[in-house]
Amino acid sequence: MAKQVDKKAMACNKPRRTPSHPKKSHVVKACEGGKEKVIRFGEQGASTAGKPKAGESAKMKAKRKSFKARHGKNIAKGKMSAAYWADRAKWIILAAVLSGSGAMYETGSGFQNTEIAQGVQSDLRVWV
Secondary structure, rough: OOOOOOOOHHOOOOOOOOOOOEEEEEEEEEEOEEEEEEEEEEEEEOOOEEEEEEEOOOOHHHHHHHHHHHHHHHHHHOOOOOOHHHHHHHHHHHHHHHHHOOOEEEEOOEEEEEHHHHHHHHHHOOOO
């Protein structure tokens, strides 16, 4: 059985890994418009494609395209949906920050400078 999450102790909009949870790989306290909600998302043990890469296999391209097609409406709902966080945590940010070596990194909200990306990378230590 997974540990209970203390909602008050969690930071807003900071996803983190939950390796001991039997089914879900991440948890986040979503905060928007004065509302707070604990959301568990992501399949435990599933591999994701991350950010599109040069020379990416056709299988991974199809996997990403399929995820976006299936969950597009729910991703658009914003921070209070699990699909939004799965898209952000498992398909965009992790791969963008961990694989990039240039001065600019692509994130869900566009290109960010190195200092911001390094801040995100330090936050990711909690996830991994």
